[in-house]
Amino acid sequence: MPKHDTVIHWFRRDLRLTDNPALSAAAKASEQVVPVYVLSDWKKDHAWTGSIRQQFLCGCLDSLAKNLHAIDSRLILRTGRADLEIEKLIKETKATAVYFNRDYDPYGREMEKKVQAVCARHHVECLSFKDRVLHEAEEVLTGDGGPYRVFTPYSRNWLTKEKTEAHGRLKSLGPAKRIPSDELPTLEHWKLPATDADLPAPGEKAARERMKDFIENGRLMSYLQRRDIPAGLSTSRLGQDLRFGLISIRELYTRCSAAMAEAKTPNAHKSIETYIKELAWREFYMAILWKYPEVFEEEFAPEFRGMPWPGTDKDFEAWSQGKTGFPIVDAGMRQMLATGFMHNRVRMIVSMFLTKDLHCYWKQGESFFMQHLVDGENASNNGGWQWSAGTGADAAPYFRIQNPWTQTKNYDPEGLYIRQWVPELREVSPARFLAPPKDGKALAKGYPLPIVDHSEERDRTLAIFAKHRGKH
Ligand SMILES: Cc1cc2nc3c(=O)[nH]c(=O)nc-3n(C[C@H](O)[C@H](O)[C@H](O)COP(=O)(O)OP(=O)(O)OC[C@H]3O[C@@H](n4cnc5c(N)ncnc54)[C@H](O)[C@@H]3O)c2cc1C
Structure with missing residues (x-):
C-alpha cells in the first residue's frame, strides 16, 4: 500500500x-499525484x-501538460506565490505530502523554505530531492571540508x-484530480511583448531529440575541435534543456560515458572528456x-568591490543593440536578440x-543577458x-584582456x-x-565605425584596476 493517498x-x-x-518518488508513495506548476x-519589465x-517556458508547459494528459494525469497551473498556492x-486536495526537486539559487531556496514552513504548519510531509546536478555543493568539498574557490581542483574532485x-x-x-487550474500561459500573462525570436523547439521530446542528435551524430565526438567556432552548430545547444530540466543531467552524463566506451580515437575521447x-x-x-550568494550583489573577489565602472549609457545602448562597429561583438549581440542563444566564445x-x-558595470550586462538568453541561468550567467x-571565482586575471580583433582572427577568420x-557586412571581405x-x-553603409579604440581602452582598464587594487 502506498504511504499517501x-x-x-x-x-x-x-x-x-x-x-x-x-516525481517518481511521489508516484511511488501515493495513489494519486497532483502535478502543479505555479x-x-x-x-511587464x-x-x-x-x-x-x-x-x-510557455511551450514547455504546453508540452508537459500534453505529456501528463497522455498518462491520464493533468497539469494544474496556479498563479502567485508558490507557498501560498x-x-x-x-x-483543496487533502494532500498529505508535497514533493519537489531542489533549486540552488537564492530565490529558489527562499521559496523552498516557505513551502517547507507551510507543510509543517499543515502537518504534511515535505520531501525535496537532488535533481539538477550530479553533485550538490555539499558533496564536493576541499580536504578541510570547505568550498572550492578555483575550478581545476573542484573539477578533479567532481570527476572522481x-x-x-x-x-x-x-x-x-x-x-x-478534478480541481480548478489556470489556463496555459502566453506572454500576455506577464504583459510581455510578443517575440519573433527563432527559438529552439520547446518541451521534453524536442530536448531529447537534441540530446540524441548531439551524441549520436558525431558532434560530441568532435566537440574538442569545434566547440570554439561560433559559426554553425559546433556545441550541444542543450543549455535551455538543462535550464528547464527538459533532460536529466544524469541521463546526459550516462549517455556521454557510454559514448566514451565507443570512442575510437584519442580526439573523440578527449572531446567527451572536455564536454563533461x-x-x-x-x-x-x-x-x-x-x-557565496553574495556574488549576486557584489564582486566575488573582495579587492574589486566598490571599483568605479565609468561606462556611459550611450555605449551600453550601442552594445546592447549590436552597433559598436566591432563586427564580432555586434554579431554576438544580434545572434542573441534574434535567437535567444549566443555561442560561448562570443x-x-x-x-x-x-x-x-x-567600462560598463558587469551587472548591467548580466541583467541584459538574463533578459534575452533562452538558457539564462543565474549561477552560470553570474559566473560568466x-x-x-x-572579478569572479577563478576568473580571467584582470590584466588578460581579450582583443576582439584577434579573437575574430582566431575563431571566425572567414567571417x-x-x-x-x-x-550589412555580407558583401565585405572577411579580412576587414x-x-x-x-x-x-x-x-x-549604415554600419558604424568602431565606437572605441581597443588599445586605448585596454590601458584605461588596466589603470582603473591597478589604482583600485592599490587602495587595498
Ligand atoms: C558572460 C557569460 C554568460 C553566460 N550565461 C549563461 C547562462 O545564463 N546560462 C548558461 O547555461 N550558461 C551560460 N554561460 C555559459 C555558456 O556560454 C553556455 O552554457 C553555453 O554557451 C550554452 O550552449 P551549449 O549548450 O551549446 O554549450 P556546450 O558547449 O554544448 O556545453 C554543454 C553544457 O555545459 C554547460 N556549460 C558549458 N559551458 C559552461 C560555462 N562556461 N559555465 C557554466 N556552464 C557551462 C551548459 O549547461 C551547457 O549547456 C555563460 C557564459 C558567459 C561567458
Missing part, C-alpha cells in the same frame, strides 16, 4: 517525466527575464565522485552561488568588451560575467559567423573584420 508534486526546473526523482505573477525565455492546494544512474520514464501518476568538464563548470558555478568576447573596452569582468548575423578600418571609413 495524494501527494502534490511541485514542478519547477524539472519539466519532464523521464528520470525525475521527486506561475509567477509579476508584470523584469530585470532578470524577458519575452524570449518566457515564450520558451501550495497551501491552497493542500486544503560516483555518479547516480538515470531512471526511466514515468508511466502513471494515478487518476487526474563543461558540465562540471555548470555545477561549479551553482556551488559558488550556493556557498559570450566571452562581448562580456569582456562591455566591461573592459566600454564575473569571469569576464575579472562566416559575422556575415550570418550582421547583414580583423582590424579597425585603417582609412577611417565605415565597413559598409
Whole structure:
C-alpha cells in the first residue's frame, strides 16, 4: 500500500517525466499525484527575464501538460506565490505530502523554505530531492571540508565522485484530480511583448531529440575541435534543456560515458572528456552561488568591490543593440536578440568588451543577458560575467584582456559567423573584420565605425584596476 493517498508534486526546473526523482518518488508513495506548476505573477519589465525565455517556458508547459494528459494525469497551473498556492492546494486536495526537486539559487531556496514552513504548519510531509546536478555543493568539498574557490581542483574532485544512474520514464501518476487550474500561459500573462525570436523547439521530446542528435551524430565526438567556432552548430545547444530540466543531467552524463566506451580515437575521447568538464563548470558555478550568494550583489573577489565602472549609457545602448562597429561583438549581440542563444566564445568576447573596452558595470550586462538568453541561468550567467569582468571565482586575471580583433582572427577568420548575423557586412571581405578600418571609413553603409579604440581602452582598464587594487 502506498504511504499517501495524494501527494502534490511541485514542478519547477524539472519539466519532464523521464528520470525525475521527486516525481517518481511521489508516484511511488501515493495513489494519486497532483502535478502543479505555479506561475509567477509579476508584470511587464523584469530585470532578470524577458519575452524570449518566457515564450520558451510557455511551450514547455504546453508540452508537459500534453505529456501528463497522455498518462491520464493533468497539469494544474496556479498563479502567485508558490507557498501560498501550495497551501491552497493542500486544503483543496487533502494532500498529505508535497514533493519537489531542489533549486540552488537564492530565490529558489527562499521559496523552498516557505513551502517547507507551510507543510509543517499543515502537518504534511515535505520531501525535496537532488535533481539538477550530479553533485550538490555539499558533496564536493576541499580536504578541510570547505568550498572550492578555483575550478581545476573542484573539477578533479567532481570527476572522481560516483555518479547516480538515470531512471526511466514515468508511466502513471494515478487518476487526474478534478480541481480548478489556470489556463496555459502566453506572454500576455506577464504583459510581455510578443517575440519573433527563432527559438529552439520547446518541451521534453524536442530536448531529447537534441540530446540524441548531439551524441549520436558525431558532434560530441568532435566537440574538442569545434566547440570554439561560433559559426554553425559546433556545441550541444542543450543549455535551455538543462535550464528547464527538459533532460536529466544524469541521463546526459550516462549517455556521454557510454559514448566514451565507443570512442575510437584519442580526439573523440578527449572531446567527451572536455564536454563533461563543461558540465562540471555548470555545477561549479551553482556551488559558488550556493556557498557565496553574495556574488549576486557584489564582486566575488573582495579587492574589486566598490571599483568605479565609468561606462556611459550611450555605449551600453550601442552594445546592447549590436552597433559598436566591432563586427564580432555586434554579431554576438544580434545572434542573441534574434535567437535567444549566443555561442560561448562570443559570450566571452562581448562580456569582456562591455566591461573592459566600454567600462560598463558587469551587472548591467548580466541583467541584459538574463533578459534575452533562452538558457539564462543565474549561477552560470553570474559566473560568466564575473569571469569576464575579472572579478569572479577563478576568473580571467584582470590584466588578460581579450582583443576582439584577434579573437575574430582566431575563431571566425572567414567571417562566416559575422556575415550570418550582421547583414550589412555580407558583401565585405572577411579580412576587414580583423582590424579597425585603417582609412577611417565605415565597413559598409549604415554600419558604424568602431565606437572605441581597443588599445586605448585596454590601458584605461588596466589603470582603473591597478589604482583600485592599490587602495587595498
Ligand atoms: C558572460 C557569460 C554568460 C553566460 N550565461 C549563461 C547562462 O545564463 N546560462 C548558461 O547555461 N550558461 C551560460 N554561460 C555559459 C555558456 O556560454 C553556455 O552554457 C553555453 O554557451 C550554452 O550552449 P551549449 O549548450 O551549446 O554549450 P556546450 O558547449 O554544448 O556545453 C554543454 C553544457 O555545459 C554547460 N556549460 C558549458 N559551458 C559552461 C560555462 N562556461 N559555465 C557554466 N556552464 C557551462 C551548459 O549547461 C551547457 O549547456 C555563460 C557564459 C558567459 C561567458
